[in-house]
Amino acid sequence: MMMVSDDCLVECKIDDESDEEQMNTPPPPPEFASKASTPVAVPPTPPMAPPTAPPTAPPTATPTRTVNRDPYGINLHLKVEVSDVLAEPASPRSIDQVWRHSVAGFETTRIWTYRCLSSLLAVPLALVCGVFLAVLACLHVWFVVPCLQLSNTFLPCLRSLCMCAVNAFISPFCTSLALCCSQIAISLSNKDGHQMRDKGTV
Numbered sequence: 001m002m003m004v005s006d007d008c009l010v011e012c013k014i015d016d017e018s019d020e021e022q023m024n025t026p027p028p029p030p031e032f033a034s035k036a037s038t039p040v041a042v043p044p045t046p047p048m049a050p051p052t053a054p055p056t057a058p059p060t061a062t063p064t065r066t067v068n069r070d071p072y073g074i075n076l077h078l079k080v081e082v083s084d085v086l087a088e089p090a091s092p093r094s095i096d097q098v099w100r101h102s103v104a105g106f107e108t109t110r111i112w113t114y115r116c117l118s119s120l121l122a123v124p125l126a127l128v129c130g131v132f133l134a135v136l137a138c139l140h141v142w143f144v145v146p147c148l149q150l151s152n153t154f155l156p157c158l159r160s161l162c163m164c165a166v167n168a169f170i171s172p173f174c175t176s177l178a179l180c181c182s183q184i185a186i187s188l189s190n191k192d193g194h195q196m197r198d199k200g201t202v
Contacts, residue, residue, distance in 0.1 A: 082103050
């Protein structure tokens, strides 16, 4: 078997180099370089599309959003449907046309009666409510609250005066009256007891 000496061996890198290292490799010596210049690759340009106007959406009518006239739900109990008033059991049933016309008549009468009455009474009653609330607010601001504040300021003084009057006059009078009444004694003799029994038997 023939052995190869170490002098004949050559070191070679066999690891794959990254693209960056390949890009950074020095150019070949001028004697090995070709004299014709290599053409630079130009990226293809995409074909130009003819200018078109931006598409315009057809005008659509914006839906009108209904205003919530009861935001705090103070009149939810007045939301009455047909099923809350009219209902037929399963066995005695009327004709379908009669039921449909009854439901339509109920809804139409309810809606238009409310609209007519509100047209006549809404504005005057709103004015009355506004006047009433204005009077109530005026009385509350200028009469009730000042009276309460003045009474809260004045009542401690009145309380001290009442306590002085009670301690100076009423308490000694009641104490003396109690001492006088505590000296009263009631005694019953046997004769009085027999008379009470005789009255009870009669």
